[in-house]
Amino acid sequence: MSSDPWGRVDETGTVYVRTSEGEKVVGSWQAGSPEEALAYFERKYEGLVVEIGLLEKRVKTTDLSAKDATAAIDHIRGQIDEHHAVGDLETLGRRLDALVASVEARREERKARKAKQTDEARHAKEALVAEAEELAQSEQWRAAGERLRALVDTWKGLPRLDRKSDDELWHRFSHARSAFSKRRKSHFAALDAQREVARQAKERLVAEAESLSGSTDWGPTAARYRELMAEWKAAGRAQREHEEDLWNRFRGAQDVFFAARSGVFAERDAEQSENLKLKEELAVEAEKLVPVTDLKGARAAFRSVNERWEAIGHVPRDARPRVEGRMHAVERAIQEAEETEWRRTNPEARARAEGLTGQLQAAVDKLRAQIDAARAAGNNAKADKLSRELEGRQALLDQALKGLEEFGG
Template sequence: MTTSDFGRVAEDGTVYVRVGEVERPVGSYPGATPDEALAYFARKYDALVAEVALLEQRVRKAELGPKDAGSSIERLRIAIATANAVGDLDALSGRLDSLSSLAEQRRAESDAARAKARDEARETKEHIVTEAESLAEATAWKATGERFRTLLDEWKAAPRLDRKTDDELWKRFSGARSTFDRNRRQHFAALDAERAEAKVRKEALVKQAEELSESTEWGPTAGRFRDLMSQWKAAGRAGRDDEEALWTRFRAAQDAFFSARNAVMSERDSDQRANLEAKEAIAAEAEQLLPITDHRAARRALRAISEKWEAVGHVPRGDRDRVEGRLRRVEDAVRAAEEDEWRRTNPEARARAEATVTQLRAAIDKLTDQAEKARAAGKEKQATDAESAIEARRSWLEEAERALAEFSR
């Protein structure tokens, strides 16, 4: 069809456009022929065609959001309805109608995508909150603390929900973290209190040992030092640095006393060589206890050995450190075995280990039930998330069970 099919030029020079059965004036082009006048207004129509084509391209390629697309369509619809142009304006309006339908379809798709994203974000955050609440009472402090940090990162990475829902879920998540942090602080505060009490008790023992270090009542004081050593072992452990410093002072006081006693006894004893041979044999007997496999039997044997050792008397000064060092190494090995046994049989530590295993097993059972219900309901993503959480807890459970097994060796 040609331009003249949609417009005409009247005798007075007025240019008209036909839109359906209606004809309306669009202007005039003085001093031009009718064909030139129609061509001028046809070029304005072509400009509208170009605008429509560009808008069609942008909507189909989703370069415009649904709202902007709707606004642009309405703007062009008005422009076409009032255009001072000659051409098939009905056809352009029809193209805009089709484009409007496409824009509405895109709007519906966008709304559906946003709704899906909101649902997925809610599921993600509910999963995070559920796991956080299951960890609130955990006592695997390091592993659980790291997991809470990971969950917090996952929360921050998840899209925001509506304010009310987001606030409610955050309140639950924050509450679980606060419960865990409070329990952890209380645990370590209690541990610090125990260590502080042990420090006070051992400082008192060190003071007594230092007061006895210059005593010349060899027999009674040696017995007193043995009593102090028993009290030392029963006093519990202070903090690592305090424990080492206090033990150094205690052992120094003990060594000072026994060194002085040995010196005096060495001067009095003319049979030190025989004593040395006897102690060499006793040290060899003590060394037969190594390595320590039964600390109780070793302690009983060492006690008997120590009694024989004390009964022998002094050895020459130049040999004293060497021969006593042999027995001391055995004593240290027995003490280390006793301390290791104490650590492994500590009822509080065992209870914590058992609690951790129980909690992790319960969490796995709960998540397994959630996964089965989710899969039965066709919620594959929720089921997969639950199974991933199960795998993580199984690795924690293996670690916790290994720690618990240490108490059964």
């Protein structure tokens, strides 16, 4: 018979293992010596030790599932319970118990982590739904559309919830996207209709602009082109594929007209600039007639200057008031000289002036006599009143005498 601290072999070849509950039969050994029997079953024990060690390491360092870990533990425990090894089987059992606790702790940890992930996923999806429902009312079509597509990608990256919750949230999310797409489609349909109306309006404007491009009725046509431009802006934009072509035709028609007008105006400006030089020379000639000393000669000379002036033609608009003003000043000086001569030589006017002067002189003399009488009588109040009246009559007399001097004395 052979034995060691954990087992023995009796004389019949039966192998036993020692436990706290007493010896347990491990097996029967008939193929060799008792020592060989114990060594064989001890190697089986060492195999269990290695297997448990590997399982402990896998549980600790890998993501071995609780199900697979439990199956491996049960397999090893079955071997231990069958007592097919010689060694400290109870210690191995305790290590397996510790593994079970560790696996269960990991199971609870994973369960909690999964619950947390699920809760986070629920909150994330609820946030996506809320944002999508807000975006569904947006009119920022491009930005909102791009954001909704990004939300879909984000949704696909989140874990699934329970079927009921996930379906309900997805239904709201999908409904928001559909509502936005429907509104956007309706908006662009209306926009397309507006652009078609704009295209038709601009086609008419282009046709009229092209029909006017050859006009030489410069003022009214230029005014009409300004009106057409205002109508163009008010018409709105046509479809992108038509807008540029219509604008090029519209602008091209205007360019043809305004280029022709500019050519004519340039020629006209050159002619009017030359006219201005000639009229400025005539203005200088006319201004030499002032002051008027020979009325008859001045009239004849001014008539000659004026005839040549009228024959010259137009000058630039901005220079017209200045150069014509110089001629008008000379004309007024001649007219004033004529009026003065007429008054000086008109017998009826002279007689009226003399009569008025005589009447005023008599009135002044009378007032002076009345003032002297009032003061002599001591009536100073009356004298002062008559003095004020005398001042007015004297002023009229002085004016009349000045007018009479114009008739030569």
